[in-house]
Amino acid sequence: MQDYEVFVQQLITGLSNGMIIALIALGYTMVYGIIELINFAHGDVFMLGAFLALTLLGAFGMEAWSPAWKFAGVIMMLGGSALFCGGLNWTLDRVAYRSLRKASKLSLLVSAIGCSFICTNLGLFWGGLPMGVFAGGVSAAAPKDFPQITPQTNLLGESAIRITQADVMVFFVTIPLMIGLVLLVNRSRLGRAMRAVAQDSTAAELMGIPVDRVIGMTFFIGGALGGFASVVYSLYNNTIGFQMGYRAGMDAFTAAVLGGIGSLPGAVLGGLTIGCVRAMSDQYLESRWTNTIVFGILVLILIFRPSGLLGSTRREKV
Amino acid sequence: MKSSSLLVAISALMIPLSLGAQQGESKSVAPSLSHGGTLRIVSSLPRTGSANAQTSTMVNGIRLAIDEVGGQVDGWKIEYEDLDDASPQRGNWDPTVEAQNANAAAKDLSCVGYIGTFNSGAAKVAMPILNRAGLVMVSPANTYPGLTKPNMGEANEPMVYRPSGKINYFRVVPTDDLQGAQAANWAKSLGATQVFILNDRELYGKGIADVFQRRAKEIGLTVVGFEGTDAKAPNYRALVTKIKAVGPDLVYFGGTTQSNAGQIAKDLRSGGYEGMYMVPDGCFEQAFIEAAGDSNLNDMTFITFGGLPPEQLTGRGAAFRDSYRKRYGADPEAYAAYGYEAARVVLDAIARAQTKDRAGVLAAVAATKDFDGVLGKWSFDANGDTSSRVMSGQTVKNGQFVFVKVLGD
Numbered sequence: 001m002q003d004y005e006v007f008v009q010q011l012i013t014g015l016s017n018g019m020i021i022a023l024i025a026l027g028y029t030m031v032y033g034i035i036e037l038i039n040f041a042h043g044d045v046f047m048l049g050a051f052l053a054l055t056l057l058g059a060f061g062m063e064a065w066s067p068a069w070k071f072a073g074v075i076m077m078l079g080g081s082a083l084f085c086g087g088l089n090w091t092l093d094r095v096a097y098r099s100l101r102k103a104s105k106l107s108l109l110v111s112a113i114g115c116s117f118i119c120t121n122l123g124l125f126w127g128g129l130p131m132g133v134f135a136g137g138v139s140a141a142a143p144k145d146f147p148q149i150t151p152q153t154n155l156l157g158e159s160a161i162r163i164t165q166a167d168v169m170v171f172f173v174t175i176p177l178m179i180g181l182v183l184l185v186n187r188s189r190l191g192r193a194m195r196a197v198a199q200d201s202t203a204a205e206l207m208g209i210p211v212d213r214v215i216g217m218t219f220f221i222g223g224a225l226g227g228f229a230s231v232v233y234s235l236y237n238n239t240i241g242f243q244m245g246y247r248a249g250m251d252a253f254t255a256a257v258l259g260g261i262g263s264l265p266g267a268v269l270g271g272l273t274i275g276c277v278r279a280m281s282d283q284y285l286e287s288r289w290t291n292t293i294v295f296g297i298l299v300l301i302l303i304f305r306p307s308g309l310l311g312s313t314r315r316e317k318v
Numbered sequence: 319m320k321s322s323s324l325l326v327a328i329s330a331l332m333i334p335l336s337l338g339a340q341q342g343e344s345k346s347v348a349p350s351l352s353h354g355g356t357l358r359i360v361s362s363l364p365r366t367g368s369a370n371a372q373t374s375t376m377v378n379g380i381r382l383a384i385d386e387v388g389g390q391v392d393g394w395k396i397e398y399e400d401l402d403d404a405s406p407q408r409g410n411w412d413p414t415v416e417a418q419n420a421n422a423a424a425k426d427l428s429c430v431g432y433i434g435t436f437n438s439g440a441a442k443v444a445m446p447i448l449n450r451a452g453l454v455m456v457s458p459a460n461t462y463p464g465l466t467k468p469n470m471g472e473a474n475e476p477m478v479y480r481p482s483g484k485i486n487y488f489r490v491v492p493t494d495d496l497q498g499a500q501a502a503n504w505a506k507s508l509g510a511t512q513v514f515i516l517n518d519r520e521l522y523g524k525g526i527a528d529v530f531q532r533r534a535k536e537i538g539l540t541v542v543g544f545e546g547t548d549a550k551a552p553n554y555r556a557l558v559t560k561i562k563a564v565g566p567d568l569v570y571f572g573g574t575t576q577s578n579a580g581q582i583a584k585d586l587r588s589g590g591y592e593g594m595y596m597v598p599d600g601c602f603e604q605a606f607i608e609a610a611g612d613s614n615l616n617d618m619t620f621i622t623f624g625g626l627p628p629e630q631l632t633g634r635g636a637a638f639r640d641s642y643r644k645r646y647g648a649d650p651e652a653y654a655a656y657g658y659e660a661a662r663v664v665l666d667a668i669a670r671a672q673t674k675d676r677a678g679v680l681a682a683v684a685a686t687k688d689f690d691g692v693l694g695k696w697s698f699d700a701n702g703d704t705s706s707r708v709m710s711g712q713t714v715k716n717g718q719f720v721f722v723k724v725l726g727d
Contacts, residue, residue: 001563002344135608137474141409142368143580145611152588156595162590237553238588239581243409247550282556286547288519 018275043249089223261313376657500528527572580609637708
């Protein structure tokens with residue numbers, strides 16, 4: 001491999017990983033933007049989405065389907081996990097967070113941590129179900145193989161640079177979702193209501209905006225993005241486990257903070273930055289330094305721009 | 319980041335609670351059948367996480383050994399308790415839980431044998447605690463050399479594990495300095511010339527990777543890379559690109575299933591690497607094949623193991639395999655034989671002990687000589703290591719481990 005080929009390959013890897021991180025980070029940043037809660041359960045909701053996708057894959061025996069049907073299967077998993085994660089996130093808000101709206105931010109935070117534990121343990125239980133895809137559920141905590149349903153062939157033929165269907169899928173799913181989200185927030189009636197609630201929820205309520213419903217919808221959309229991300233993650237990495245939400249959540253949360261928490265473009269920029277820094281650090285330094293580099297950059301950016309890369313000092317949220 | 323420290327703090331609080339509950343339930347004492355009283359043996363092995371499948375067969379081995387002597391020795395009833403040293407939070411062995419297990423065993427004076435641990439890192443935690451208590455510890459699986467051998471690990475090893483100055487730790491498996499070197503020899507005989515070495519930066523993985531590297535250089539292999547990996551990374555694609563760019567014909571990973579050996583195999587294949595992949599015995603369990611997906615391993619993956627797979631056992635070992643099959647209806651996994659062996663060493667020592675207490679059993683274990691074990695006759699040396707040197711190499715075919723050859727000097 002030539003030097004430039006290595007660089008391009010690492011860029012592709014970094015952007016793919018970064019896109020997945022960004023998609024999860026959007027869920028953090030939306031919820032933070034609207035009620036200033038860091039929803040710690042978000043990473044675990046994402047993890048449960050991946051378990052649902054694997055369950056669907058196993059229950060329908062998608063591995064044996066023809067390529068066209070597999071494509072339909074991927075759409076089914078994307079839809080299923082998005083609805084499920086969106087619904088679950090909405091439920092968490094309805095059950096655990098809504099009654100604490102007027103309470104101190106700390107109570108809300110502790111409640112979120114509790115939800116995170118509950119979801120993690122649900123994942124542990126789910127992995128122990130006696131299904132073929134969970135290796136019979138003998139070892140609930142073990143990492144689960146998410147079967148490779150797309151071919152591993154290089155789309156660029158004999159080129160040293162390698163792009164597989166999984167890489168392409170990452171971009172095809174994430175980019176339209178991000179564009180859709182920006183349009184939704186900036187153009188739609190619901191988006192306007194979300195921005196209004198974020199700016200001043202009391203004033204929004206006085207203007208006749210159903211604040212709780214708008215917040216619920218924000219949780220639903222954030223969770224659904226996590227659901228899409230979980231399927232993309234599973235198809236890309238081919239391994240899931242009940243603890244993956246913690247690591248994915250931490251990366252995404254870091255991305256949201258790096259980009260400026262509350263800012264949608266910031267979350268995407270933060271995710272892509274982290275993905276690319278990781279890949280480049282693995283290549284040109286040593287992989288054991290990668291975490292140090294990522295968090296070092298976070299610290300540096302927060303020193304010089306405390307509100308993150310794209311976070312404005314003027315609060316303009318959602 | 320606030321989240322992580324809070325989570326850790328809360329989970330640390332929860333572990334003792336759940337553990338306390340478990341131990342409370344299992345304390346019911348069966349009526350004594352014998353005049354001698356009751357002696358207890360405990361094992362401390364990971365029961366939560368992907369190592370559980372392996373542990374189950376080790377515990378089966380231990381139970382088989384105890385049942386073979388009818389659950390009693392010289393009129394002393396043998397009671398056995400199976401402790402978990404892993405926590406769901408880590409999905410792997412946990413230093414807090416291991417320390418609790420060791421302390422509980424140390425306090426219980428009827429306990430005369432501690433079988434464990436599975437992970438060498440866990441042994442580091444338990445060894446000093448049990449050493450102070452004078453309780454004998456027999457490991458069926460620790461392979462990190464520094465636990466027993468001077469000048470193999472850190473400068474203060476192994477004396478740092480022996481605060482009382484006496485040896486109470488023994489192991490029935492050959493150590494990594496033997497296994498890593500055999501792995502390098504095997505790599506060469508498989509035709510490798512350029513090797514890329516990875517390690518999971520844990521005691522076991524880094525240790526065996528270091529030995530592999532040293533031996534590889536000695537026998538003329540070119541080491542084109544040596545890197546520590548992040549055991550929790552979602553994928554290793556960037557690392558695989560780096561590996562591919564330098565073009566090795568063999569990648570060696572010093573690590574275990576728990577430190578993501580399966581994901582590395584996956585990413586090597588999906589990244590278009592077509593060379594060989596070699597891993598040590600920490601991956602010699604079905605969970606590794608399940609995590610990696612068998613199509614990613616077929617024919618290109620090589621696993622070394624400090625012992626023989628069940629179907630290759632002869633003599634005493636074959637008898638073990640057959641009675642294991644008969645009783646549990648399945649083949650024992652790799653370490654089951656060592657679980658069985660460790661339990662037999664303790665039981666044999668109880669029978670020979672002058673006094674049926676900790677000190678007596680410890681002295682008897684240390685004096686184990688020409689033991690008729692599952693891998694032939696062996697003795698403990700002055701460090702507490704087995705004299706057995708039997709190792710084997712296997713590969714993976716259609717989702718199953720397949721024995722390739724006995725690795726010898």
